[in-house]
Amino acid sequence: MSMLQPLKDLSANIVTLVFNIYNFEHLDGSYTSDMKEHNGIYWCVKVQSNKTAKTQKRRVSIYLVCNPNNPSTEWSVSTSFGFRLVNSWGNSKNKFSSLFNHTFTAKENMKGTSGFCAWDELTAPTSGFLVDGIFQIEFDLNVSSFVGIKKEKMSKKKFDDLIADGQLIVEDKHINVCFALLADNSPVLYDLIYVENAGKTAIEIFDFTYEAVLGMVCILQMDAFEVTTQNYRDLLELGEKYQLIAVTDKCEEFLLKTRKVTIETKLKLSETFQLHFLQNDEESNVAEIPFTPITQTLTKATHNQSTDTLSSPKVVKFRVYLSRVENLAFSESGIELNIESGKTADSQTLLFYLSKEYDIDYEAFSEMFAIWMISPLLEVQLKPHHRPYECRQGWETFLKRFAMTSSVRAFSADEPILMLRRSASLTSDREFEILNRHPQCARFLINDAREMLLLGRVQLLSLDDTIRVAALLFSLQYGNFNEEVHDVTFIRNKIEEILPERTCESIAAKTIFGKAINKKTEQEGRLLKYWEEFSKKFQRESDKEHEVLWTLTHSSSCYGAAWFGARIEKKTSRASLRNFGQSFAEIEVNIGINDRWLTIVDSNFSETLLVQSLEEMSWKLEPMTDEKTPFLILNLGCDQEIENGDSTVINITDDDTTFFLMVTGNQTILIDALLENITKRRKILLERSSSDSSSSDSSSSSTGHAALIQSKLNLKNFTASNNRKLCLAKFKDGKCTEVAGSFKAFYSHGQCL
Known part of the structure; x- marks a missing residue:
């Protein structure tokens, strides 16, 4: 043996x-x-x-x-x-x-x-x-x-003359084979050739296609043959029936390497066909799947669903959109993917096919982008192991747990779509590292940023930054500046395709019945000047794309942020009829979180209420119960290091001055999960930096970016220490010095924390 x-x-x-x-x-x-x-x-x-x-x-x-x-x-x-x-x-x-x-x-x-x-x-x-x-x-x-x-290949005639001693007939087609070779590899074929059909030189094979049997023969003869997603299943079944270990091993080797077959399908195949190496490999992958709020909800939503595709690996059509706004650069109908066993296809499978569609390295593409499921009521970034089909089937369960509304009618009418967007966990530094090696990714980042800008989700810190970004986008979309075509009228007709409506009002002249009431404004002149300047400075499209992304990264606290709906308390006038007798009101806000900043704006994206560095913040989640909505307590201006793992326990020393802000809503669970993820990633990067002598460059880059953003922020308006609009609890030397809103039910003036 x-x-x-x-x-x-x-x-x-x-x-x-x-x-x-x-x-x-x-x-x-x-x-x-x-x-x-x-x-x-x-x-x-x-x-x-x-x-x-x-x-x-x-x-x-x-x-x-x-x-x-x-x-x-x-x-x-x-x-x-x-x-x-x-x-x-x-x-x-x-x-x-x-x-x-x-x-x-x-x-x-x-x-x-x-x-x-x-x-x-x-x-x-x-x-x-x-x-x-x-x-x-x-x-x-x-x-x-x-x-x-370069192996010397035996000609078909030489093979037939010297080695082939029989034929297999499949679908009326003949394959010349060596019976001795087949019999030596399979006891079932031995009986078929030398017992059941003794003396015959032609044996008919049923139940399998010609291509599958030809593939079997090629594998046994060690001829060049490629196992693919189209033929591996037929080969596995053929290998099982005839006990062809070589064929089964070839398929198992393919399944171990491919990303086109989902983990769940591989596990089922490993059990059905006794593929032990595959089973051990995929079970180790399953053990690494994190149990996030989305995964937990998905598990509940699909508990009674059957997605077994082994008996019938049906093709499922997926359409992945690249934008929700009209964009000449991309097809409005999105990209259609036809995926075998699509019910169990995970989001990394979709990313794989998209990377092949656009000829971009998969590892870079999957790190920079993610599949999002988006509707008017909820936006969710899918993890690599999440199955889009199951997410769609259980979408109403997601809405019941995370949506801001509780309307059953709204839930039933809500229709999500799949979108390719920037990954929320991607850091700014890493984004430009990948772009330097794969510049073709920039067009997708530009598309995502353009949509976020139109939706009001990119809050630029000054009007000049807004004009610069607009000029770059004009240059990308309409080409280099041409003074014969690109004048004030052109700007006024096209600016709403570039910027959100309220921002357009701060640049373009006011109009009555579609006509401007004055001549070129100062801002319009600056936009045209920047457009002309950038057209001369950046000749290549890639240079313009890089400059747009660089400007957005260094001029906005919420570029690349994931956005969540929530509620906070805001001070109001005592004379307000709507909140008569109260000095505060609960308002709906949108909270954007990227790798460095937390930004809070009102629900209409018309006013920025708070910008907070994640490095100077800790938080504590109070989870959902039957009686109350979950809420998050943010500790703003905290100098302590954020711990790895669960939400940080808020502790302050006697010398600290800190502010607490209460955020309520079902999506605070998602906010907590994202903050944890970012914190863990930051800790890993810091540990790597401390052990790498060259890390000073990256750390100084991060510090430089933070300093640049801080220098542009109007601290009087956006920071907790100077914010007079939000209901905060302020502690100085361990004692409460100011308290507003619902915090009065927990703290009183002079109370120790």
Whole structure:
């Protein structure tokens, strides 16, 4: 029995190579054996041992060397192998190596064990390993695949004349085969050929397609053949019926590498077809899936759903939109993806196909972008393991838990779409690192930023920044500045395609019945000037795209932010009829969070209420109960380090001055989850930076960015310490000095925290 047999039944493909090492007892240095040919590839063994080593410490190293015939510059041979040192006293005395899974290449054409055993163990007179000075090593070798090796291919006529001794008939088509080869690989085929159809030279195969049977024959004959998402299932079923281990192994190897088949489908396949390596690999992946609020809700929503696609792997059509606003750069109808077993396809599968559609490296694409499920009532970024089909089926469950409204009619009418958007967990520094290597990603970032700008979700910190961004977007969308075409009238007609309506009013002249009541405004003149300047400065589209993203990153506290709906308390006039008798009112707000900032604006995006650095903030979530809505307490201006893990416990020292803000709403659970994720990522980056001497550049970049944003912020309007509009609880030296709104039910003036 092969030494590989107990580990994995690959006996159909295993060859045993026997090497004799002569005059072994005189070995000093290295010895390379004669070549052995297998499957058009030459193999030899290299044995090393030096006399200079002390006798009691002298050891023997053994390596298998791959020498392909006529290789290309980039060749590789994927193998599984092990070796044994043959002992003349019997197999029980043999010395066995461990199992190697190794891909031989031009740079690494040798693999084995350094210092495998002691020299004395082999050369002692009674050891049994030396017979007449000959030392024998046997390698059990399985070659699973090879690339870039020019193997002499036998012509079809030569194969038919010398090897083929029969035919398989499938769908009225004939395949010339070697019956002996088929029978040697399968006991079922042995019975079919030599028992049930003894003496026949043509055997008809039913239940399988011609392509599947041809693929089986190619695999057994070691001919070039590619397993794909279109044929792997037929091959697995064929391999199971005829007990073809080589075919099953080939499919398992494909499934281990591919990202086009979901984890859940792989697990079901591993159970059905006994693919143990695949099962162990995917179970380890499943164990790493985080249990987030979205995952928890999805589990409840799909508890009774059946998404088994093994019996019928149906194709599901997905449409992924790139924008919700009209954009000439992209098709308004989005990108349609037809995915096999689509009910269990996860979002990383969709990202894979999108990256191939736009010819962008998948690793970079999936780090920079994410699949979002978006509707008028809720926006959710899907994790790589989330299944869009199941999310859509359970969308009403998501709405009941996270939406701002509780209207059943609104829930039933809500229709989500899938969108490709910037990942909320992507940091600004990392964004530009990826862009430097993959500049084609910029057009998708621009598209996302353009939409966020039109929706009012990119809050620029000054009017001049807004005009600069508008000029760059005009240049991208309408080309370089042309004074014969691009005048004030052009700006007024097109500006609402670039900026939100309320921002347009601060730049363009006021109109009555569609006509401007005055001539060119100062802001319109600046926009035209910037457009002309940028057209001369940035000749390439990629340079303009980079400048837009750079300007947005350094001029907005909420570029790339994920947005959540919530409620906070705001001070009101005591004379207000709506809140008569109260000095505060609960208002709906939108909260944007990116890797560095938390921004709170009113629900109409017309006023920025607060901008807070995440590095100077901690928080505490009070989860949902049957009686009350969950709420989040933000500790603003806190200098303590944010802990890793759950929401931070709010503690302040006697010397701290801090402010508390209460945020309520079902989406505070999502806010808490995102803050935790960002905190963990920051901690990992800081740990890497502390161990890397070159980290000073990245840390100074981060600090520089924060300082730049802070310098542009109007602190009197946006920070907690100078904010007179929000209902806050202020603590100085551990005592409450100011309190407003619902905080009065918890704290009183002078109370200690």
